[in-house]
Amino acid sequence: MARTPRNTLSAELIVRTALELMEAKGADAFSLRGVAAELGVGPMALYTYFRNKDELYDAVRDHLMSLLPAVPGDASWPDQVRSVCRSLRLLMLQHPCLAQLLAGRPLSGHETARVAEGLLGVLRSAGFDPETAARTHTTLFTYVLGSTSWEIQMAAERRDPEAWRRLRASMESLSARDFPSVVELAPELARTTGGDEQFDYGLDLLLAGLARQKELRTST
Amino acid sequence: MARTPRNTLSAELIVRTALELMEAKGADAFSLRGVAAELGVGPMALYTYFRNKDELYDAVRDHLMSLLPAVPGDASWPDQVRSVCRSLRLLMLQHPCLAQLLAGRPLSGHETARVAEGLLGVLRSAGFDPETAARTHTTLFTYVLGSTSWEIQMAAERRDPEAWRRLRASMESLSARDFPSVVELAPELARTTGGDEQFDYGLDLLLAGLARQKELRTST
DNA sequence: CACCGTACTATACACTGTACGTTAGGAAGA
């Protein structure tokens, strides 16, 4: 009788289960014991495949990153940049835990290099010099990360009635004397927190700045 | 004999102590019991002043935000925007835990409204319409947040020798066939991760995009 | 002086990640 069946686990299975739990309950409510229980296994069984919790985090992150689509080859470079940035944002929106995984742990591994590769390739082909390409890549990447993380967090806020009530209350308690602009623009601020238009607005600002910089370079 | 001296605590003292611990050991290694021990008090004593850990987090965040300087009145609007963004970045660099506090919890409270107020005031004075001002504010804010969080995280990485070694190793194991651009631009990427120039580069892109957009609006 | 609210303590519970030592299933060698 198979009291302790062997090879029921695998790194891939653990990662999949961990991802499910994170998506169901959020990345912070995730625990090793939780995923072990889900797999019907003791907590220590996971340590056969991962040295610690952080390593499992990284594996989940890399798995998610591997879902990123390739850069479309037939498009202008601004459209290619847009595509890469939107893909990353979309992936973060579909898997909200990804934001926390990207923010909380340093990147490493091949999958994260794929994002960089796509973007850097586009920029280099567009004629940017190495330093500018690297700087631009970092700028775009951090913009997507910050902007989308913020969006996700705000969306989560809106879903929790208690937190949402508090936020509204603290907004309305602001005196128009001390915070005239915030009070005046409250409806616009609420409307521009997240969404495709907001994301594209910032992205287009960056691209417009890039285009202008490119003009200046080539004209001299 | 004063076995249980009264009024030794206060919300402000707790916040100060919590901040010290966070800065010394990082925001994630912070615990209520640690603060209590530092204050020579039982863990539950803190619950007189804060309903839970998150509320203490928020109090620390608001305290840090109150350290932000006012917007300089005598400057062009792009310089004013630059000043606000740089101030926030500087504060985050001086208090690395602030990045985690801003990312992990929703904003609320008057102190966070102050940042918004400064930026929104500048943009409104510069002639931006309400919607554009709100959109621009969100874009700038999320850029500063994302960019500086990233910078802080990378700097922390570099300080930990073990993590740093791993990062280098995983970078060098990338094949030049699969990741030509990443491999080619590795030195530039390492150099452009963080620093004032990198931050200003992205900020200037955004400002250039804004300037161009402003031209287009006024010309029509 | 009696009283009561408030500031703090003590105890306890349900969690967490993980170090350590043990056990049993499968494969390989004699």
Next chain:
DNA sequence: TCTTCCTAACGTACAGTGTATAGTACGGTG
């Protein structure tokens, strides 16, 4: 076939965590 060894999974244990609950003593007010 029997022995041996490796390793996947187990169980136990420990030092933490946040916090619910109940108890206690001080300080100001009647």
